[in-house]
Each structure stands twice: as structure tokens, then as C-alpha cells.
Amino acid sequence: MASNRKMLVLGGDGIGPEVVKEVLRVVDWMAKKRSVSFDLQEGLVGGAAYDKHGTPLTDETLADAVDSDAVLFGAVGGTQYDDLPFEVKPERGLLRLRKEMDLFANLRPAMVFDAMADASSLKRDLVSGLDIMILRELTGGVYFGQPRGIDDLPDGTKKGYDTQVYTTPEIERIGRVAFDLARKRDGRVTSVEKANVMMSGVLWREVMTNLHKAEGEGVVLDHMYADNCAMQLVRNPKQFDVIVTDNLFGDILSDCAAMLTGSLGMLPSASLGAVDEVTGKRHALYEPVHGSAPDIAGKGIANPIAEMLSFAMALRYSFDMGEEADMLEQAIQNVLKSGLRTADIMQDGMARVSTTVMTDSLLKELDKLVSG
Numbered sequence: 001m002a003s004n005r006k007m008l009v010l011g012g013d014g015i016g017p018e019v020v021k022e023v024l025r026v027v028d029w030m031a032k033k034r035s036v037s038f039d040l041q042e043g044l045v046g047g048a049a050y051d052k053h054g055t056p057l058t059d060e061t062l063a064d065a066v067d068s069d070a071v072l073f074g075a076v077g078g079t080q081y082d083d084l085p086f087e088v089k090p091e092r093g094l095l096r097l098r099k100e101m102d103l104f105a106n107l108r109p110a111m112v113f114d115a116m117a118d119a120s121s122l123k124r125d126l127v128s129g130l131d132i133m134i135l136r137e138l139t140g141g142v143y144f145g146q147p148r149g150i151d152d153l154p155d156g157t158k159k160g161y162d163t164q165v166y167t168t169p170e171i172e173r174i175g176r177v178a179f180d181l182a183r184k185r186d187g188r189v190t191s192v193e194k195a196n197v198m199m200s201g202v203l204w205r206e207v208m209t210n211l212h213k214a215e216g217e218g219v220v221l222d223h224m225y226a227d228n229c230a231m232q233l234v235r236n237p238k239q240f241d242v243i244v245t246d247n248l249f250g251d252i253l254s255d256c257a258a259m260l261t262g263s264l265g266m267l268p269s270a271s272l273g274a275v276d277e278v279t280g281k282r283h284a285l286y287e288p289v290h291g292s293a294p295d296i297a298g299k300g301i302a303n304p305i306a307e308m309l310s311f312a313m314a315l316r317y318s319f320d321m322g323e324e325a326d327m328l329e330q331a332i333q334n335v336l337k338s339g340l341r342t343a344d345i346m347q348d349g350m351a352r353v354s355t356t357v358m359t360d361s362l363l364k365e366l367d368k369l370v371s372g
Contacts, residue, residue, distance in 0.1 A: 004039070004069075005037070005038045005039060005069055005070075005319055006038075006039045006041070006067065006068045006069045006070075007038045007039065007040055007041075007068060007069060007070050007071070007072055007314070008041050008042075008043060008061075008064050008065050008068040008070075008071045008072070009024070009040055009041065009042045009043070009071075009072045010042075010044070010045040010061070010065075010072070010073050010074065011042070011045075011048070011074040012045050012046040012047075012048060012073065012074040012075050012076040012090075012292065013046045013047040013048055013074075013075060013077055013090055013292045013294070013297075014074075014075050014076075014077065014078055014291070014292025014297040015074070015290075015292060015293045015294075015296060015297050015302035016074020016075035016076065016292055017048075017074055018074075018297070018298075018300075018302050018304075018355055019074060019075075019288065019303075019304045019306070019307035019355070020072060020074045020307060022304035022307065022308070022355060022356070022358075022359040023072065023304065023307050023308055023310075023311045024040075025359055025363065026308065026311065026328065026359070026362070026363070026366070027040070027311075029363055029366060030324065033366070033367070033370055034324065034370070036324065041064060041068070043061040043064055043065075044058075044061065045057055045061065045073070045076060045090075045093045045094070045097070046075075046076025046077060046090035046091070046094065046292075047076060047077065047078050047080070047081045047090040049061065049093060050081065050084070050088060050090060050093075054088070055088060056076070056088060056089065056090050056091075056092050056094075056096075057092070057093035057094075057096050057097060062096065062097065062100055065097055065101060065283075065285075066100070066101060066283065069281065069284070069318050069319065070284045070285070070286060070314045070318040070319070071097070071284065071285040071286065072286055072287075072307075072310070072311060072314060073094070073097075073285055073286060073287035073310075074287070074288075074292075074307070075287070075288065075290070075291050075292035075293070076090040076091055076093055076094050076292060077089075077090045077091055077291065077292045077294070078090065078292055078294040078297075079294055090292075094287075095143070098138055098139055098271060098285070099139055099144065101273055101283040101285065102139060102273045102274065102283065103138055103139065103271035103272060103273050103283060103284070103285055104137060104138055104139045104140070104170070104173060104174060104272075104273065104274070105135060105137070105138065105173075105174055105177045105271065105272045105273075106135070106136040106137070106138040106250065106254075106269060106270070106271045106272075107133060107135055107181070107269060107270040107271075107272065107313070107317075108133070108134040108135075108136060108250075108254040108257070108258075108267065108268075108269045108289060109131070109132070109133050109134075109267070109268065109269075109313075110130065110131075110132040110133075110134065110237075110254075110257035110258065110260055110261055110267065111130065111131050111132075111261065112127045112128065112129065112130040112131075112260065112261050112262070113266075113332070113336050114128070114129075114333070114337070115333070115336035115337045115339075116261065116262045116266065116336060116345065118347065119261075119262030119263065119345055119347055120259070120260055120261060120262045121259055121260075121262075122234065122237070122260060126236070126237060126238070127237065127238075127260050127261070129238070130237055130238055130260060130261070131185075132237060132240045132241070132242075132243065132257060133181055133185065133241070133242045133243070134242075134243045134245070134250060134253060134254045134257055135174065135177060135178050135181065135242060135243065135244040135245070135250070136245060136246075136247060136249075136250025136251065136254060137166075137170065137171075137174040137244075137245070137246050137247050137250065138247060138250075138271055139170075139247075140165070140166050140167075140170045140246070140247060141164055141165070141166060141200075141246045141247030141248055142162045142163065142164040142165075142247065142248050143162075143247050143248065144247075145162060145163035145164055145165040146165075147161070147163055148161060148162045148163060149161065164198065164200045164246075164248070165200060166200050166203060166204060166246065168203070168207050171203070171204055171207040171208065171211075172207060173274065174244060175191075175207065175211045175212075175244065176211070176215065177244075177272075178191075178242050178244035179211075179212070179215060179216050179219045181242050182219045182241060182242045183218055183219060185241055185242060186241040187218060187219055187220060187241070188219070188220045188222070188240075188241035188242065189212075189216075189219055189220070189221050189222070189241070189242045189243075189244055190221075190222045190223070190224050190229070190240055190241075190242070190243045190244070191204070191205065191208040191221060191222070191223050191224070191244050191245070192223075192224050192225070192226050192229045192243055192244070192245035192246075192249055192253065193205055193225070193226060193245065193246065193249070194225055194226050194227075194249075195223075195225070196225060200246070204246065205223055208223070209221070209223075226245065226249040226252075226253070229243065229245075229249075229253060230252070230253060230256055233253065233256050233257055233260065234256070234260070237260050254269075254289065255289070258289055262345055263290075263303065263344045263345045264288075264289055264290040264291070264344075265288070265290050265302070265305060265306050265342065265344040265345060266303065266305050266306055266309075266345065267288065267289040267290070267306050267309070268286065268287075268289070268307070268308075268309035268310035268312070269286070269287055269288070269289055269310065269313075270284060270285075270286050270310070270313040270314070270317055271284065271285045271286075271287070272284050272317065282318075284314065284317060284318045286310040286311065286313055286318075287307075287310055288306030288307045288309075288310050289306060290303075290306055296343075300354045300355050300356065301342060301343045301354060301355060302342070302355045303342040303343075303344050303345060303355070303358070304342075304355055304358055304359055305332055305342075305358070308328065308332060308362065309328075309332065311328070312325040312328045312329050313325070315328070327366065327369050327370075328366070330365075331362050331365035331366045331369060332362065332365075334365045334368075335358070335361045335362050335365055338361070339351050340353050340357075340358060340361055342354070342355065342358055
């Protein structure tokens, strides 16, 4: 089957290659059962790339990523790389991909499957039916701002510093994505910053307010300080629909929201660039939130669901395959409802299964959905 769906697969480190391998089984299933094929290419990133090439991301792999329709990413990092120089740490490979592909919009859904409501650290009534989208600006802010560094001071001590900086266009483009997402959901956007103590926050609130007046038809916009947002996420999370915020606060709040769902192993993400006005194509990278988890790597117990859901987001946002995305998400729902659990989401009365068996069960559910 010929395909123009080009997907670069970067397993990375730790459990990354393990969970990506399981998703490729679903890709193979789609080719056989749905006549949907992908032009797959695999590459190295993070510590795996450093081990072979001395860099966490080669120029060749970056070029392949730019040329693809979507990048399916596993995870990077590991304790064996802790002493590497900052510029060649595994995480720099991922940051370079985000920056060079201009993946400015990071979508992190926090959804609670019905079967997982009791796995949350919060009470069932607070999280049952939860469906939040956290939209994190990904290529600006304190993680990329200049100047940054560590200076030696005359008294023999040191000074470390980073710069939190945003421009009007950077805020406007992430704001537009937030409004577009909200229109397809419940129509509500909460813009989060620290305008009470940070000048970048003052600008963020000002730009979001003006953008809403000009382009926010059909969307309700509220503002909230980041510390209050963190509190409200664990107090009354269902008050939120779309949360849009900067790089630093988005990093923190999305991990906070992750635990509302019961496990980091359940959460996907999508990092999107701007749509090309000529080709209609956009750069995109899809990855689970959970990281490389080196302590369980190679044990066959990693939860593949976050990577599966990341692939579902790729189907939806990069390949316009909403039906297949819905089918995959329903199969996951059915497997969880049947009582199967990997170690990270294990509950009393459930059946603990390995990474591979979880995918075996998922494929059986996909078969049932197709035949039914």
C-alpha cells in the first residue's frame, strides 16, 4: 500500500523504545485491518543518539523530523547521563527538536477514564468525567530566554540566572490555538500567569485580553494566577476547560493535572507548529508525559497507554483520521473497564499485566470494534 503519511519514530531512552514498539503493533494492525499505512522511518535521539554519535540529536535526524508529517517520540534521559555536559544531555535533543521545528503549542489533555476514577489521589466525585486541555507555550519563556548562565562573583560565590521573556506575537499565536481548541470543546479558556509579580505576566494578560476582544468570539476568557491555578486543580479541577499558559507554568501545571488522572503513564501530549498557509502542513511531535522511567526500563512492566494515546492524537491532528483515533481511545477504555492494569495503575481486585499483554488485549478490543 502506498502512503503519503510520513512518520518518524524516535524511541529514545529508558522505557521509550518499549512503549513505542507497542504502538508500532497498532500501526501494523491498522495496515492489515483498516488498509491504512504509514511511511515509517526510525531514528535515534537523546542518550541513544549520544552513545552512537556523541550528540543527542544529529542534523540528519533533525532533517528527517522536519520532513515528516509527524514525529512519534518515546522518552529521553537516564541516570548514566547525569554527568554529561549540559549541552549534550539527552534532554537537549528534545528541546532542539521543539525549537528547530517551532513546536510552540503543547497540548496536554488530562482525562479520567471511567474505569480509572478511583485511581486518582482525589475523591471520585472531583475527577469522574474530568476532561481538561492544558495548552503550554513551548518555545519561549524562561527555558529559552537570554541571557542565562552561572557567573563567578568577586567574593568567590556564584550567581545563576535565567530570563523569562515573551513577545506579543508569541502570546497571540498560542492564544489563538487556545480559542480554537475551546470552540471545539466547552468554549472556556483560563489564561494563567503571574501578572501580580512578573512583567512578562503583565504583558501576557494584556495581550490575551486584547486578542480575546478582537478574535475571541464564542469563547469565555478568564484570568488566573499560576499559584491559584495549581490550588484549584486539586480543589475543583472540573471548573476548567482549556488552560493556556507559558512554558514554565505549563510544565508544572500539566504534571500536577497528570496525577488527577491516576498516573503519568496515562497521559499523552502533542506539540504542534503553525499551519503552513501554502501546503496546509504543520510540524508535529507526539510524546507521552511520563518520561524515560529508567528504574523500570527493560522489565516489561511499562504502561503503553500514554504512548497509544499520543498516537491517537497524531491520528487526529496530523493525519485527519478522527474515526481511527476514536476507535483506539474506545479500545483503551474497554481494556481498562475489563480490569486489566499495568503496575503503575494497579488497583485492588484488578489483574496486573505486562506491557505486551496490555497491547495484546488492546488489539483484541480493536478487532471486536471492527467486526462489531
